[in-house]
Amino acid sequence: MIKILHCADIHLDTPFACVSADDARARRLQIREVFGEMVEYALREGTRLFIISGDLFEDTAVTYETVSFVIERISTLPDCIFALSPGNHDPYHAKSPYAKVQFPPNAYIFRTNGIESFDFPEWNLTLYGYAFTSPSLEFCPFADFTVRDPSRINILAAHGELASVSPYCPISEKYIASSGLDYIALGHIHKRSEVAKAGRTFYAQAGIPQGRAFDETGEKGAYAGTVDKKGVDLEFIRFCRSIFTQESLDVTGMATNAAILDAARSLCEGLPQNTRLSLTLTGMVPTSLEIDVRAIENALDRLIYTEIRNAAIPFYNEKTLSADKGVVGMFFRILQPSLDSADMNERRIASLALKYGLLSLQDQNFEI
Numbered sequence: 001m002i003k004i005l006h007c008a009d010i011h012l013d014t015p016f017a018c019v020s021a022d023d024a025r026a027r028r029l030q031i032r033e034v035f036g037e038m039v040e041y042a043l044r045e046g047t048r049l050f051i052i053s054g055d056l057f058e059d060t061a062v063t064y065e066t067v068s069f070v071i072e073r074i075s076t077l078p079d080c081i082f083a084l085s086p087g088n089h090d091p092y093h094a095k096s097p098y099a100k101v102q103f104p105p106n107a108y109i110f111r112t113n114g115i116e117s118f119d120f121p122e123w124n125l126t127l128y129g130y131a132f133t134s135p136s137l138e139f140c141p142f143a144d145f146t147v148r149d150p151s152r153i154n155i156l157a158a159h160g161e162l163a164s165v166s167p168y169c170p171i172s173e174k175y176i177a178s179s180g181l182d183y184i185a186l187g188h189i190h191k192r193s194e195v196a197k198a199g200r201t202f203y204a205q206a207g208i209p210q211g212r213a214f215d216e217t218g219e220k221g222a223y224a225g226t227v228d229k230k231g232v233d234l235e236f237i238r239f240c241r242s243i244f245t246q247e248s249l250d251v252t253g254m255a256t257n258a259a260i261l262d263a264a265r266s267l268c269e270g271l272p273q274n275t276r277l278s279l280t281l282t283g284m285v286p287t288s289l290e291i292d293v294r295a296i297e298n299a300l301d302r303l304i305y306t307e308i309r310n311a312a313i314p315f316y317n318e319k320t321l322s323a324d325k326g327v328v329g330m331f332f333r334i335l336q337p338s339l340d341s342a343d344m345n346e347r348r349i350a351s352l353a354l355k356y357g358l359l360s361l362q363d364q365n366f367e368i
Helices: 021-045 064-075 173-177 257-268 293-299 318-323 327-339 344-363
Strands: 002-007 049-052 081-084 107-109 116-120 125-129 153-159 183-187 196-198 201-205 221-228 231-238 243-250 275-282 284-286 305-310 313-315
Touching: 002 021, 002 153, 002 183, 021 049, 021 064, 021 221, 049 153, 081 116, 081 125, 153 221, 173 196, 173 201, 201 231, 243 257, 257 275, 257 293, 293 305, 313 344, 318 327, 327 344
Parallel strands: 002 049, 049 081, 081 107, 125 153, 153 183, 183 201, 243 275, 275 305, 284 313
Antiparallel strands: 002 221, 116 125, 196 201, 221 231
């Protein structure tokens, strides 16, 4: 039996080009802290195999300072094996950190896009893996692979996705089932999977340990536990410092910004303080109400970050407008197909066009 921690897709030194420089620095620091916490967890728990299944770094942005931090952290656990399987964001090449910097002796780096292995007799363990050597890998290195010695604990560190065709190492369950491996530690997909089984081989995607944007919502972390010849006993451990969350709020019937703010505060009460919230306002509001998105965002300061998208649409008396025989009715009937569209964004744009069009017509002394 061997005690492992399986993580992937840490993406140290992500540029975060679409946010402010200060926020980008804070987010990069947070990712670094999460990696440090995973190493500290491994130290406390007596972990013997720490697997990073690809994308430890952002290849085009990684700094020497960050690489030095990783090396220092790995050095704190000299009795733990660190298995590094370079992925599509940090492929192994002559100028990559893996090739240019001396890693500690307990770091085992896979360097080719074919299957490599390391043996650890003291653990009855054979560790297999491979590396991306460019940003894509259109074949699966273990497609026709079987383990050398089925009596050993056989573990594979693999970056790729379950698919028949993919530029990022397509992995078939057939390959998994025929491999003879005890566990395949997968990376690349940022949403973790449950531990699954094909044949006698267990496998899982660890997901990203710290969300970076609103397409990486929910709690993030790593898998930790044991692997032996009888099977695996792994549990998800949360390591993320902040959680990206998307919510919607129906503001139908609310006539003031104060009412919307009260409802938003009530929704936020159930969220942890370390939440980064994207809130979409939906429903119908009076035509006289101008929703002050910025003021509501600023007032929701209990959370570490809030952004609000206003998708609420103004309410009009459609029966009156459609019956109008003048310019107002003609204008409404032109917009009506878009107002009734199944596409929410098209409805929102049409509603705004109707609102400002009616206001313009009102200024021209048309009866509305």
